[in-house]
Amino acid sequence: MSNLMGERRKKVSDDGERSLIKAPSNASINSQGPSAASTGDLERAARKQFQQEDTPAFVYVLAIFSALGGFLFGYDTGVVSGAMLLLKKEMNLSALWQEVLVSSTVGAAAVSALTGGSLNGIFGRRVCILLASFIFSVGGVVLSAAPNKEVLLVGRVIVGLGLGIASMTVPVYIAESSPPHLRGQLVTINTLFITGGQFIASVIDGAFSYMRHDGWRYMLGLSVVPAVLQFLGFLFLPESPRWLIQRGLTQKARRVLSQIRGNQNIDEEYDSIKSSIEEEEKDSGGGGPVIWRMLTYPPARRALVVGCGLQMFQQLSGINTVMYYSATILQMSGVRDDKLAIWLAAVTAFTNFLFTLVGVWLVERVGRRRLTMGSIIGTGLSLTLLATGFLLSAQHTPPVTLHPTDPAAPNSTCLAYGSCEQCMLDPDCGFCYRENGTSVTASSCLPVNLASTGEAAWGRCSNSSHMAEGTFWAYNYCPTSYSWIVLLGLILYLASFAPGMGPMPWTVNSEIYPLWARSTGNACSAGVNWIFNVLVSLTFLHVAQYLTYYGAFFMYSGLAALGFLFIYGCLPETKGRRLEEIESLFESRLCTCGASDSDEGRQIEYIRPRIELGQLHNRVLEPDHSIAYISFQ
Numbered sequence: 291m292s293n294l295m296g297e298r299r300k301k302v303s304d305d306g307e308r309s310l311i312k313a314p315s316n317a318s319i320n321s322q323g324p325s326a327a328s329t330g331d332l333e334r335a336a337r338k339q340f341q342q343e344d345t346p347a348f349v350y351v352l353a354i355f356s357a358l359g360g361f362l363f364g365y366d367t368g369v370v371s372g373a374m375l376l377l378k379k380e381m382n383l384s385a386l387w388q389e390v391l392v393s394s395t396v397g398a399a400a401v402s403a404l405t406g407g408s409l410n411g412i413f414g415r416r417v418c419i420l421l422a423s424f425i426f427s428v429g430g431v432v433l434s435a436a437p438n439k440e441v442l443l444v445g446r447v448i449v450g451l452g453l454g455i456a457s458m459t460v461p462v463y464i465a466e467s468s469p470p471h472l473r474g475q476l477v478t479i480n481t482l483f484i485t486g487g488q489f490i491a492s493v494i495d496g497a498f499s500y501m502r503h504d505g506w507r508y509m510l511g512l513s514v515v516p517a518v519l520q521f522l523g524f525l526f527l528p529e530s531p532r533w534l535i536q537r538g539l540t541q542k543a544r545r546v547l548s549q550i551r552g553n554q555n556i557d558e559e560y561d562s563i564k565s566s567i568e569e570e571e572k573d574s575g576g577g578g579p580v581i582w583r584m585l586t587y588p589p590a591r592r593a594l595v596v597g598c599g600l601q602m603f604q605q606l607s608g609i610n611t612v613m614y615y616s617a618t619i620l621q622m623s624g625v626r627d628d629k630l631a632i633w634l635a636a637v638t639a640f641t642n643f644l645f646t647l648v649g650v651w652l653v654e655r656v657g658r659r660r661l662t663m664g665s666i667i668g669t670g671l672s673l674t675l676l677a678t679g680f681l682l683s684a685q686h687t688p689p690v691t692l693h694p695t696d697p698a699a700p701n702s703t704c705l706a707y708g709s710c711e712q713c714m715l716d717p718d719c720g721f722c723y724r725e726n727g728t729s730v731t732a733s734s735c736l737p738v739n740l741a742s743t744g745e746a747a748w749g750r751c752s753n754s755s756h757m758a759e760g761t762f763w764a765y766n767y768c769p770t771s772y773s774w775i776v777l778l779g780l781i782l783y784l785a786s787f788a789p790g791m792g793p794m795p796w797t798v799n800s801e802i803y804p805l806w807a808r809s810t811g812n813a814c815s816a817g818v819n820w821i822f823n824v825l826v827s828l829t830f831l832h833v834a835q836y837l838t839y840y841g842a843f844f845m846y847s848g849l850a851a852l853g854f855l856f857i858y859g860c861l862p863e864t865k866g867r868r869l870e871e872i873e874s875l876f877e878s879r880l881c882t883c884g885a886s887d888s889d890e891g892r893q894i895e896y897i898r899p900r901i902e903l904g905q906l907h908n909r910v911l912e913p914d915h916s917i918a919y920i921s922f923q
């Protein structure tokens with residue numbers, strides 16, 4: 291493939307249009323003429339200049355309407371925790387039903403992301419986004435009108451089906467429609483909308499938590515608004531030009547390209563997409579199911595490993611347990627009021643959103659590779675800090691000093707625990723205590739009220755609204771003076787995860803596959819993301835029970851360290867390259883991908899965008915500058 295691209299370049303440079311670029315002599319650019327190594331850089335850099343001149347507002351409108359899919363992703367996964375607080379009381383939900391209602395959406399998303407690949411290939415990106423927003427709208431209506439838990443479950447599964455399709459289609463659609471110099475930023479906006487959706491969901495949860503009756507209907511049903519908006523918007527937005535060319539709809543593709551590139555000349559881009567598609571199809575061997583062709587064609591196989599690996603490590607770095615656990619972490623730090631904890635969880639979601647914005651700003655400045663590496667290092671270190679905070683609070687855990695017995699349940703295991711740490715790791719028990727200044731007194735481990743974890747089944751802490759002054763009930767956490775370390779760890783975690791590990795797996799996946807493999811590649815990697823999402827969130831409490839909280843967070847930091855090695859060895863830099871050029875980054879052995887990063891530091895200075903061949907002879911070369919040619923196809 292790279293040979294073919296090299297040949298194409300050579301051919302055009304023999305008879306095509308040429309531009310002159312002046313580069314500082316200390317840059318590692320070959321000054322002797324159009325060598326294959328230097329022309330790639332120069333070409334990219336010069337293209338950047340042309341493209342930067344004019345980016346029509348239409349591309350931004352297109353990205354924002356698409357990213358509503360990301361908003362729904364964030365909203366629907368985020369809103370359920372607040373809705374569940376009300377639902378479990380109103381519908382009398384058992385722990386199993388609560389778990390089923392939460393994870394059914396993520397499970398359905400995994401299945402539909404995996405099948406969304408073929409839908410994308412057959413019907414195109416636009417139809418898939420229309421379908422996803424339609425499914426979201428239906429799901430929202432079913433949820434808000436649900437008369438019982440069975441219908442609720444149906445609604446949650448419907449929403450999950452929409453989520454899976456949207457999560458794999460939207461990044462691809464944005465990437466295929468964006469100019470290369472903005473692609474990273476525009477695709478990252480989708481993750482910004484995911485975290486924005488999570489934040490808005492937590493605000494809506496807070497606002498409707500006061501509405502004890504039917505508040506959940508509003509929480510779950512409000513997602514219909516962005517879903518309908520997206521559906522209406524997509525009735526007017528165009529199909530991805532790359533998909534159209536692949537399908538042979540060339541006239542339509544040219545029209546769309548002109549529309550999204552404004553007044554720029556689209557011939558070069560059109561020809562390059564078209565010839566890449568032809569070459570790719572030859573290279574990949576033609577027949578058989580796409581996934582098989584990907585697995586047997588080394589560059590596509592390597593891209594698949596990188597894409598799925600990134601998504602796996604994103605989830606294994608524990609983002610969703612940290613988000614899910616944030617309310618408890620905040621309670622550990624002394625926030626005892628449930629309502630306040632809900633609002634503070636909104637602050638956590640906002641922090642995630644805010645730092646994703648930093649990612650949008652950084653992605654085209656520092657590049658995907660450096661951003662992801664920096665982010666996972668910070669993530670690993672802050673997980674270690676979180677774990678240390680939990681370790682210190684476990685080591686200084688308050689002992690159980692009172693052992694009251696309930697004649698109705700004399701054999702409760704809770705009564706046997708000797709410390710708060712042991713007590714809180716058992717999901718059936720909670721810690722009831724008095725606080726005197728900073729010291730804990732009169733403490734006991736009691737069974738939790740199965741209908742509401744906010745109080746004990748019996749005894750001093752069994753009536754949450756009438757507990758004696760100075761008496762507290764801690765479920766899932768222990769009072770500790772080391773909570774500030776945990777809180778600091780939480781903030782640092784979000785500040786490091788959100789700019790890189792949050793958005794980059796989605797952004798990188800939208801660009802690393804050749805066109806013929808793009809939908810399938812994204813379907814697989816999004817499926818991996820959802821599968822690990824459900825795995826990590828379902829196993830978290832069990833892992834914490836076996837390894838304790840600090841053990842669980844040390845484990846996540848170990849997984850982040852493995853993730854760093856993977857990214858360091860395997861993730862190439864894709865910044866500024868045209869989608870059609872990216873395949874060549876995966877031509878060498880998998881773990882040498884990072885080597886291409888060394889190209890990054892080069893500085894290129896332009897003196898003029900175009901120059902006729904003859905003019906070159908009249909130029910005087912200054913001693914400290916070199917001249918290089920680049921060619922355009």
Ligand SMILES: O[C@H]1[C@H](O)[C@@H](O)[C@H](O)[C@@H](O)[C@H]1O
Pocket residue numbers: 481484485488604609610613642791792793819823
């Ligand atoms: O990229 C997103 C984002 O980081 C979200 O905050 C998280 O909940 C998702 O699981 C993840 O895929």
